[in-house]
Amino acid sequence: MKYLNLSRSLYYRFAYLLIVAAFVAACATQLAPSYDASIFDGLTASNKDVQTLFASLTPAVSSKTYSARKPLYNHIIGQLDALEIQARSRPIPSPITLERANTVLSSNGLGPLLNDPKFTDFPSARSIHDASETIKNMRLADQRDGLRGAEISAFENQTAVYLAQAITYEAFLKR
Structure with a gap:
């Protein structure tokens, strides 16, 4: 049972990290204005x-x-x-x-x-x-x-x- 709780805890942490990483990647900072x-x-x-x-x-x-x-x-x-x-x-x-x-x-x-x-x-x-x-x-x-x-x-x-x-x-x- 302990093994199952540890596995579930790692799973949630990993999922949380993936969500945060996806959010950060979506927030790209534009360093320069766009070429026109x-x-x-x-x-x-x-x-x-x-x-x-x-x-x-x-x-x-x-x-x-x-x-x-x-x-x-x-x-x-x-x-x-x-x-x-x-x-x-x-x-x-x-x-x-x-x-x-x-x-x-x-x-x-x-x-x-x-x-x-x-x-x-x-x-x-x-x-x-x-x-x-x-x-x-x-x-x-x-x-x-x-x-x-x-x-x-x-x-x-x-x-x-x-x-x-x-x-x-x-x-x-x-x-």
């Missing part, structure tokens, strides 16, 4: 449009010809602002995910993504926002005074860094 192909594709398209804009700027452009560039500025800014909203609509990434993405960026010679809780906890959204702000500032300078060589290069380099950060992070999520 529309964000990645949108960033790729925006990058092409940004590069087209910079390619259209000769060593200097006059504010008198700004109206010809205005639609492209507006298109790029609209794209980037829409992508920022999409990127913000996903779950917040874990610090581990951000650290891994920054390792990839560092190995490519790019600065780290910033996780600024006052603005957003979404690294690619921050980079997209900063790229949009850079293009907005460029549009304003172009409209007011036109753009010249070093100024064009500064805007181009700054925008390229922000877009590279966002594209790298989104590609990292695809893994």
